[in-house]
Amino acid sequence: MKILADLSIGAKGEMLDISDNLLEQKLLEMGCTPGEQFEVVRKAPFGGPIAILISSYVLSIRKEDAMNIVVKLLENE
Amino acid sequence: MSSETLKIALTGNPNSGKTTLFNALTGLKQKVGNYPGITVEKKTGKAILSEKVLAEIIDLPGTYSLFPKSMDEQVAQQTLCNNDNEDYPDVTVVIADATNLRRSIFLLTQIIDLNMEVVLALNMVDIATKKGIVVDVNLLSRELGIPVVAINARKRKGIVALKELIIDSIDKKPKSPFLEVAKLFKGVIEQANKIRGVENNFASFMALCKQKLSGEIDNRCALNQLCKKEEIIPERAQAKETVKRYAQIDKVIKSTVKKGTPTGKYMLTKKIDDVLIHPIFGYVVFLSILFLLFQAVFSWSAYPMELIDELFTNLQQFTADSMPKGMLNDLVVNGILAGLGGIVIFVPQIAFLFAFIAFLEDTGYMARVSFITDKLLRGVGLNGRSIIPLLSGAACAVPAIMSARTISSWKERLITIMVTPLMSCSARLPVYTLIISLVIPADEFLGFNLQGLVMMAFYLIGFVSAIAIAFLMKFIIKSKERSYYIIEMPSYKIPDWKTVLYTIIEKVKVFLFDAGKIIIAISIVLWVLSSFAPGNKFEQIEQKWAGIENAEMQISADKLENSYAGIIGKSIEPAIKPLGFDWKIGISLLTSFAAREVFVGTMSTIYSVGDDDIRSIQKRLADVKRQDGEKFFTPAVGISLMLFYAFAMQCMSTLAIVYRETNHIKWPIIQFLYMGVMAYLSSFIAFQLLS
Numbered sequence: 001m002k003i004l005a006d007l008s009i010g011a012k013g014e015m016l017d018i019s020d021n022l023l024e025q026k027l028l029e030m031g032c033t034p035g036e037q038f039e040v041v042r043k044a045p046f047g048g049p050i051a052i053l054i055s056s057y058v059l060s061i062r063k064e065d066a067m068n069i070v071v072k073l074l075e076n077e
Numbered sequence: 078m079s080s081e082t083l084k085i086a087l088t089g090n091p092n093s094g095k096t097t098l099f100n101a102l103t104g105l106k107q108k109v110g111n112y113p114g115i116t117v118e119k120k121t122g123k124a125i126l127s128e129k130v131l132a133e134i135i136d137l138p139g140t141y142s143l144f145p146k147s148m149d150e151q152v153a154q155q156t157l158c159n160n161d162n163e164d165y166p167d168v169t170v171v172i173a174d175a176t177n178l179r180r181s182i183f184l185l186t187q188i189i190d191l192n193m194e195v196v197l198a199l200n201m202v203d204i205a206t207k208k209g210i211v212v213d214v215n216l217l218s219r220e221l222g223i224p225v226v227a228i229n230a231r232k233r234k235g236i237v238a239l240k241e242l243i244i245d246s247i248d249k250k251p252k253s254p255f256l257e258v259a260k261l262f263k264g265v266i267e268q269a270n271k272i273r274g275v276e277n278n279f280a281s282f283m284a285l286c287k288q289k290l291s292g293e294i295d296n297r298c299a300l301n302q303l304c305k306k307e308e309i310i311p312e313r314a315q316a317k318e319t320v321k322r323y324a325q326i327d328k329v330i331k332s333t334v335k336k337g338t339p340t341g342k343y344m345l346t347k348k349i350d351d352v353l354i355h356p357i358f359g360y361v362v363f364l365s366i367l368f369l370l371f372q373a374v375f376s377w378s379a380y381p382m383e384l385i386d387e388l389f390t391n392l393q394q395f396t397a398d399s400m401p402k403g404m405l406n407d408l409v410v411n412g413i414l415a416g417l418g419g420i421v422i423f424v425p426q427i428a429f430l431f432a433f434i435a436f437l438e439d440t441g442y443m444a445r446v447s448f449i450t451d452k453l454l455r456g457v458g459l460n461g462r463s464i465i466p467l468l469s470g471a472a473c474a475v476p477a478i479m480s481a482r483t484i485s486s487w488k489e490r491l492i493t494i495m496v497t498p499l500m501s502c503s504a505r506l507p508v509y510t511l512i513i514s515l516v517i518p519a520d521e522f523l524g525f526n527l528q529g530l531v532m533m534a535f536y537l538i539g540f541v542s543a544i545a546i547a548f549l550m551k552f553i554i555k556s557k558e559r560s561y562y563i564i565e566m567p568s569y570k571i572p573d574w575k576t577v578l579y580t581i582i583e584k585v586k587v588f589l590f591d592a593g594k595i596i597i598a599i600s601i602v603l604w605v606l607s608s609f610a611p612g613n614k615f616e617q618i619e620q621k622w623a624g625i626e627n628a629e630m631q632i633s634a635d636k637l638e639n640s641y642a643g644i645i646g647k648s649i650e651p652a653i654k655p656l657g658f659d660w661k662i663g664i665s666l667l668t669s670f671a672a673r674e675v676f677v678g679t680m681s682t683i684y685s686v687g688d689d690d691i692r693s694i695q696k697r698l699a700d701v702k703r704q705d706g707e708k709f710f711t712p713a714v715g716i717s718l719m720l721f722y723a724f725a726m727q728c729m730s731t732l733a734i735v736y737r738e739t740n741h742i743k744w745p746i747i748q749f750l751y752m753g754v755m756a757y758l759s760s761f762i763a764f765q766l767l768s
Contacts, residue, residue: 021312022561023561023563024316025144025146025312025315025316025319026146026561026563027563028316028319028320028323029141029142029144029183029319030141030180030563030565031179031180031183031323033319033320033323033324034320041347042350042354042448044354044448044449044451044452045356045359045449045452046452046453047452048448048449048451048452048453048461049448049451049452049461049562051448051566055177055179055180056176056177056179056210057176057177057180057565057566057567058346058565058566058567058568059563059564059565059566060444060448060562060563060564060565060566061561061562061563062451062561062562065561065562065563
């Protein structure tokens with residue numbers, strides 16, 4: 001188990017749990033359901049948002065929010 | 078059915094091509110209004126579906142689900158979920174991106190479960206095929222139990238088939254719900270149905286999850302008690318339902334979509350992103366684009382502007398010569414035509430500016446800008462999403478403030494609303510253009526047009542002050558609410574030129590007609606105020622100069638000074654003298670409070686009254702002399718005047734929008750005051766230093 005915010009660019013993983021109600025509902029509706037695979041594709045400069053490729057589209061979320069997302073690391077770059 | 082107009086709602090995720098499809102269906106037969114009571118833009122258009130069937134298409138705000146997270150998403154929910162809503166559709170068209178089917182049909186399956194007549198327009202099937210994603214459209218239709226049609230909104234393909242399907246779908250509800258929500262919560266949904274008196278499982282589930290559906294206030298207590306009794310926690314129930322729904326969608330996707338390796342388009346997007354969101358180049362590119370934008374807006378539009386100027390000068394000359402001399406002639410030439418010319422001349426610049434903004438948004442670049450600026454903007458109390466209102470503020474603060482609705486945090490949204498009017502909007506453009514051409518030489522500086530550089534400097538002043546004020550407000554406005562930023566980064570695409578064109582036409586129309594009406598009205602009022610004086614003042618002036626040769630100029634100057642307009646201007650002159658302004662500018666400042674662009678028309682009218690020589694406003698103002706014979710419009714006066722316009726809150730429409738968006742009179746008042754103080758102080762300092 002890992003925290004999404006800690007993954008580096010190129011890392012692939014699987015969604016496990018989102019420990020924030022508001023965030024969880026929004027992300028679930030956008031397809032970030034448990035078990036869904038993703039890849040970290042981009043990190044904005046200065047500790048800005050991170051972008052993940054999930055469900056064949058690119059989603060960007062803040063690093064602080066990504067700290068509430070628990071994932072399973074499948075493959076590290 | 079033949080004589081009736083069908084109501085069609087168009088909905089879908091953001092970036093799914095919804096606007097393009099709307100344009101394809103309606104062409105230029107569009108109307109932009111507001112939903113009653115709120116300022117979410119309501120776009121409707123007429124479409125001919127067949128020889129007999131006419132339809133009104135409602136373009137609903139883009140949303141990912143029927144559980145709204147922001148106010149514009151709520152509009153989509155209210156329209157689709159309340160059959161007593163005046164826009165409740167006969168048929169709903171959901172547009173989905175075939176390259177992104179899983180997430181795109183989530184919303185569709187919710188609408189199916191509401192038991193509504195619905196058609197799926199599957200956009201970009203051809204592009205998906207190229208990417209190795211093959212969708213079996215017929216099988217998908219059978220699996221979902223609703224009609225599905227493959228379209229390409231950009232290429233206007235499949236539109237006829239879509240129209241036929243819409244007609245076929247009238248009164249044909251989906252055969253069965255997509256997800257049996259009642260099975261997830263044993264017996265609870267049935268009880269909720271009973272309380273609500275409606276047999277609609279998904280609607281009852283939504284009501285249980287505290288969604289405000291029609292007439293739900295009466296049932297609220299009973300539903301809350303049901304939740305308590307059955308130990309249903311709405312947030313948990315909703316999460317459970319969403320996960321189940323996606324599991325069901327995954328099954329459908331598995332049988333209908335064959336996926337190859339993602340190549341081509343995404344790889345290209347990735348390559349472009351390597352540059353555009355690069356830690357260093359990303360910002361360099363962004364600044365260069367802004368720089369290019371303002372250089373272009375200024376120099377490209379110079380030619381059409383000259384043409385319009387010439388046209389109006391000739392038109393005024395022609396009218397002055399062909400109409401009988403007298404009061405009416407003067408009113409038409411120096412009141413109406415002078416004011417009108419002052420508006421039309423800025424159409425090229427506004428068109429270029431909106432073209433750029435529409436282009437940046439349509440290509441997908443705006444999402445990248447917000448991605449690389451979120452962290453920086455958050456430091457000053459804003460949000461990555463604030464970049465869109467801020468940049469749109471360079472066009473017009475009114476739609477820009479409305480677009481701040483996508484920011485879910487109240488504090489960040491409020492700060493965005495409060496500082497957006499500091500961005501130099503297109504209404505300031507005429508003022509800047511006029512003054513820059515008066516006081517800044519058209520020289521080259523380091524190979525760039527100096528006038529263009531000054532223009533850009535003023536846009537920068539607007540942006541920098543917006544950031545600075547936001548930073549201050551971050552500490553003043555208190556909020557405990559958590560903010561978040563979740564945004565899709567769409568693949569890059571070549572913009573749909575028709576969509577860009579429609580945006581330009583729409584915005585120019587708003588400028589010409591909405592702003593134009595006010596400007597013409599004020600032009601006429603001004604002409605009256607400056608053509609008449611209390612008592613017999615004018616006769617006295619005529620007598621005073623009678624017999625003296627070549628005194629026409631002096632007479633008209635004296636007349637203006639003694640007219641009603643002159644009296645008003647003079648009474649505020651003491652207050653604006655330290656800024657370098659005289660009473661003539663004073664009148665223009667006052668009339669500008671209706672809308673900034675009125676300034677040019679007012680100056681044009683004031684300096685035309687009694688002046689028989691028909692020239693463009695630029696040439697006329699350049700000749701204005703002070704009492705000591707020096708030019709009146711010195712760089713000090715010009716810069717001071719531009720600074721005043723850069724900061725002052727001189728737009729009634731913006732104040733009205735801010736009031737409606739914040740729902741409190743306190744915010745527009747604070748905005749008006751802080752901007753006024755900034756305007757006065759900066760003009761004062763600039764004039765005192767420069768002169």
